[in-house]
Amino acid sequence: MIQHLPALIIALPLLTAFLMPLIGRISPTFRKLFAFIMIFLVAIIGILLVHEVHSKGIILYTFGAPQPGETTPSSLKIPVRIIFEIDGLGAFMVIVSIILAFTAMFYALPYFKEERGLDRFYALLFLLLAGILGMELTGDMFNFFVFLEIASISASALIAFCIDRSETLEAGIKYLAISSIGALFFLLSVGLLYGEYDALNMAMLAKSISNTFIDKMALILILGALLMKAGIAPMHMWLPDAYAEASPPVTLCVIAATQASMYGLLRMIFTIFHPSIDIAFLPALIIALSLITIGIGATMTLIQNRLTRAIAFAGVAEMGYILLGVGTAMYAGIKGYGEVALEGAIFHVLNDAIDMGLLFLVAGSVYLATRELDMNNLGGLARRMRFTAITFLIALLASSGMPPMNGFASKLLIYESTYALNPILSIIAILASILMLAIFVRIFYSVFLGPELPNLRDARDPPVLMLIPMLILSILIIFLGIFPSYAIDKLVDPAVRSLIDAKGYVSAVIGGG
Amino acid sequence: MIQNLPYIAVALLIIIGLYATIFKKNLIKIIMGITILESGVNLFLITLGYRKGAVAPIYTNLPEGTKVPQSLTFPVPQALTLTSIVIGVAVLALMLAIAVQIYRKYRTLDVTKIRRLRG
Numbered sequence: 001m002i003q004h005l006p007a008l009i010i011a012l013p014l015l016t017a018f019l020m021p022l023i024g025r026i027s028p029t030f031r032k033l034f035a036f037i038m039i040f041l042v043a044i045i046g047i048l049l050v051h052e053v054h055s056k057g058i059i060l061y062t063f064g065a066p067q068p069g070e071t072t073p074s075s076l077k078i079p080v081r082i083i084f085e086i087d088g089l090g091a092f093m094v095i096v097s098i099i100l101a102f103t104a105m106f107y108a109l110p111y112f113k114e115e116r117g118l119d120r121f122y123a124l125l126f127l128l129l130a131g132i133l134g135m136e137l138t139g140d141m142f143n144f145f146v147f148l149e150i151a152s153i154s155a156s157a158l159i160a161f162c163i164d165r166s167e168t169l170e171a172g173i174k175y176l177a178i179s180s181i182g183a184l185f186f187l188l189s190v191g192l193l194y195g196e197y198d199a200l201n202m203a204m205l206a207k208s209i210s211n212t213f214i215d216k217m218a219l220i221l222i223l224g225a226l227l228m229k230a231g232i233a234p235m236h237m238w239l240p241d242a243y244a245e246a247s248p249p250v251t252l253c254v255i256a257a258t259q260a261s262m263y264g265l266l267r268m269i270f271t272i273f274h275p276s277i278d279i280a281f282l283p284a285l286i287i288a289l290s291l292i293t294i295g296i297g298a299t300m301t302l303i304q305n306r307l308t309r310a311i312a313f314a315g316v317a318e319m320g321y322i323l324l325g326v327g328t329a330m331y332a333g334i335k336g337y338g339e340v341a342l343e344g345a346i347f348h349v350l351n352d353a354i355d356m357g358l359l360f361l362v363a364g365s366v367y368l369a370t371r372e373l374d375m376n377n378l379g380g381l382a383r384r385m386r387f388t389a390i391t392f393l394i395a396l397l398a399s400s401g402m403p404p405m406n407g408f409a410s411k412l413l414i415y416e417s418t419y420a421l422n423p424i425l426s427i428i429a430i431l432a433s434i435l436m437l438a439i440f441v442r443i444f445y446s447v448f449l450g451p452e453l454p455n456l457r458d459a460r461d462p463p464v465l466m467l468i469p470m471l472i473l474s475i476l477i478i479f480l481g482i483f484p485s486y487a488i489d490k491l492v493d494p495a496v497r498s499l500i501d502a503k504g505y506v507s508a509v510i511g512g513g
Numbered sequence: 514m515i516q517n518l519p520y521i522a523v524a525l526l527i528i529i530g531l532y533a534t535i536f537k538k539n540l541i542k543i544i545m546g547i548t549i550l551e552s553g554v555n556l557f558l559i560t561l562g563y564r565k566g567a568v569a570p571i572y573t574n575l576p577e578g579t580k581v582p583q584s585l586t587f588p589v590p591q592a593l594t595l596t597s598i599v600i601g602v603a604v605l606a607l608m609l610a611i612a613v614q615i616y617r618k619y620r621t622l623d624v625t626k627i628r629r630l631r632g
Contacts, residue, residue: 142593149600153607160611166618167629173540173611180547180604181534187597188527188554194590195561 006061006084017126024119039105046098053091058508085139088494093136100256103469108249110465128154152179171241182225189218203509229261233293243312248364286327293320318352337420344413355399358473369459380452400437409484519560526553540622562590
């Protein structure tokens, strides 16, 4: 049982997705119960898997054979089987996705009441979860592409789910076009690498990649594809549309998909390409892109009138902070302050997911109570919606990087390391963060404070079932903010160590050192 | 030269596809561009596995005197291409479905007019 956990964590959401239309025929209540039980099981499997990885090291799961090398024709000597390889970073990402998917599902159950077609909604949500988890666990380039496509198809169908609003359609097709072009570039570079090395296996590729022109081309194509999927400027424009127009539970899962693309970036750069590929301008380019992203995200947040759109642009800026850490680590190598930068970046993946998730849940509660997202038509909600106001305050402090919330802990690591690289970078990053705080305070004021509007007098906090996921995320934010060393020791450090130890990743598959 | 012809076709298909997705205004044409781009990538994968004078790698149906595996084409790229084609059909179907819905709402497929989301 335990050794089949990596397969189960993909199989279970897939099974649930395809059973959903059948289950929905029995009764809507049973469907809700089934969705809840299944997400709970997936979460338990995920936690067991992470525990296994932390206690026993890299888990290798070969589909159809006990060992990756077994039953391959002796002339090949290359593992052609599909393998899942879960190291510290994969385990960390599983935790991030499961937190987001679990809270999203919890929130979705009471959020959608009278909507039709909920079977398909839950089916797509579980399919998206399977795609995201697959991206994070797989050890095979082509398999990564397949899961990337599964995730983007189901995510765009979910974004465009409420087809009676035309904006959702626009956001959905934008997301699908961007992700399929990105995925095709990824496939092209998989083809390039396969043609050169006869291997699709990430470990095998990591071992054989040298500094040839084709490798450089493949790296650039892969980076382009994954940066596009991670919402980095100048290809960030799909992200605010998708985040703002989708319903909050969907947004949470799309955030998980974005973070999975960021994981793909880390894996490709540091495990597969980093030691052997030498492109001089690349780290500087990544840092420049991240600063542009932070700048665009912070300034565009300023001019938004729609609550969800403002939050979404803040999300763009947060992705920029993660990339800034990555770029610094590429510049300095994973040692000294480069390691600190990578630690900050990976920790910020978790924190960004939680902060943004909570902000979108709050926006969903506001929308549910008032049917309004335009900030000019909102005001004085704090008197009627106390709990929502408090959670929003927590989330805004966290996402603008104020102590004692979790965003501060990870941003401090990023500031510290970029300061060692170049003080100007960290000054820009800190200034953008302060700007974000100012903008968020203004948003808080215009939505929750000020005079009470007469048409919003009957606004209420959402039902208890929806408060629970918001409470879980708030507690996580405060806990990670006060005891960051706990999360860093338990979760982030194994992830960073697994990236440093690229040779360990390779030798787990191929053997030797 | 002649054996490089497929690669030239691949480059042309990818360039045409990218051109259509970036510069065309009609949503259907953009979707066609993405599909052409996908055909280019698929052709590239197939070309990778080709060997001159080789036959399809179906063990039960080999001609007499075939040397295994020297005169077989590579099966892996073909498997990849099949998967990629299936995914491409799913993407195409979803994009066209959304395009139909967009046409119902906006009564146009011109992307410069379908822009409620901006800024």
